[in-house]
Each structure stands twice: as C-alpha cells, then as structure tokens.
Amino acid sequence: MLKDYHTHHPNPAGGTICAVTMDDWERVATTPGMRPAFGVHPWHAHEVDAAELAFALDEWLSRHPSAEVGETGLDAADAHAATLEQQRLLLHIHLGAAFRHDRLVHLHGVRAWPELLSILKERARCNTLPRVLLHAWNGSHELAREFLALGAIFSVGARELSHSRAQERYARIPENRLFPESDDAPKEWPRTLALFRLLRSGLK
Numbered sequence: 231m232l233k234d235y236h237t238h239h240p241n242p243a244g245g246t247i248c249a250v251t252m253d254d255w256e257r258v259a260t261t262p263g264m265r266p267a268f269g270v271h272p273w274h275a276h277e278v279d280a281a282e283l284a285f286a287l288d289e290w291l292s293r294h295p296s297a298e299v300g301e302t303g304l305d306a307a308d309a310h311a312a313t314l315e316q317q318r319l320l321l322h323i324h325l326g327a328a329f330r331h332d333r334l335v336h337l338h339g340v341r342a343w344p345e346l347l348s349i350l351k352e353r354a355r356c357n358t359l360p361r362v363l364l365h366a367w368n369g370s371h372e373l374a375r376e377f378l379a380l381g382a383i384f385s386v387g388a389r390e391l392s393h394s395r396a397q398e399r400y401a402r403i404p405e406n407r408l409f410p411e412s413d414d415a416p417k418e419w420p421r422t423l424a425l426f427r428l429l430r431s432g433l434k
C-alpha cells in the first residue's frame with residue numbers, strides 16, 4: 231500500500247503531513263496516523279524570525295524523534311521573488327537542523343531547481359547534506375540525474391502525473407526514488423494513486 235509522501239492534510243493511507251507555518255506545527259504533530267514535518271513554507275518565509283525558527287526546530291525535532299523537516303525550499307515566481315533572501319536564510323536553517331537530527335527534508339522548488347541543486351551540492355562537499363525529498367518534481371532529466379546522485383527522492387501528484395509528458399519525464403527515475411503525494415489536494419489522492427500506478431505499468 232502506497233502512502234502519501236507529501237501532504238498538508240490527514241490521509242487515511244498514512245504518510246507525512248507537512249506544516250506551512252510555525253502556527254501549524256501543533257496541528258501536524260497531533261494528526262493521528264501521520265508522520266509530522268516541521269518547517270515554514272517559502273511563501274511564509276517573510277513572516278518568521280530566523281533565530282526563533284532555528285531554536286524551535288531543534289526543540290521540536292528533539293521532542294519528535296520520527297518527525298521530518300519541511301516544508302521549506304525556494305520559490306522564485308514573481309509573487310514570491312521579493313522574499314528570496316529570507317527564503318534562502320530559512321532554507322539553510324531547515325537543512326542544518328535536518329542534518330544534525332538526521333531527518334528527511336521536504337523541498338519546494340519553483341523556478342529554483344538549479345539553485346537548490348547548487349546549495350545541496352555545496353552541502354555534500356562540506357558533509358552537511360541531509361536526506362532530501364523534492365516534492366512536485368517537474369525538472370529535467372539532467373537535473374534529476376544530479377539530484378539522484380545526491381541521494382534525493384522525488385514525489386509527484388495528480389498535477390504532475392497528468393501532464394502530457396509525464397511518462398517520458400519520470401520514466402528514468404528509479405522506482406525506489408519516486409513516490410506519490412497529494413500535497414494540497416487531498417481529494418485527488420485516489421486519482422493520484424491511479425495515475426501513479428499507470429505510470430509504473432508504463433501504460434500511459
């Protein structure tokens with residue numbers, strides 16, 4: 231039975247429920263049947279004090295030994311580009327905490343996969359790279375290969391899986407590195423699973 235690798239809502243299939251703001255941490259920590267992930271989504275980066283986040287992450291990860299980290303990442307779309315500096319600062323806080331606590335980090339990337347790749351590569355060089363999941367993955371084969379070399383896993387939802395080039399785009403990612411997600415569309419979970427199985431069977 232496949233679980234939901236990245237969502238913001240409870241899912242009877244189980245999986246990881248990611249926070250989007252610090253106010254959200256208590257909710258995800260107490261959602262039955264789900265593994266919580268603590269973080270601040272890049273869309274909310276400007277609302278958070280970096281030092282406060284760093285202290286809180288360490289504390290919450292210590293208190294929740296099976297929790298993951300996220301959602302974090304970079305969003306360079308027009309609506310969010312103005313906060314990129316703060317997004318980068320918070321991203322490093324999340325990556326650092328995840329590395330110290332040995333947790334998986336959920337990464338969001340919009341117009342930012344190449345920059346995320348160079349940040350992760352730099353951490354790999356310094357031996358401070360945590361395990362990472364790239365959610366809603368829609369990057370090129372070349373980028374996928376480089377992220378795979380860093381040990382990354384990927385998750386995709388109905389939006390990505392129903393893309394006309396999905397079969398071609400995801401065919402080269404090994405089975406044990408690509409997983410389904412419902413993200414912010416819990417009602418799409420059954421369709422996501424159906425599309426994911428089609429992709430696996432190569433029928434699409």
Ligand SMILES: [Zn+2]
Pocket residue numbers: 236237238248301365413414
């Ligand atoms: Zn998400």
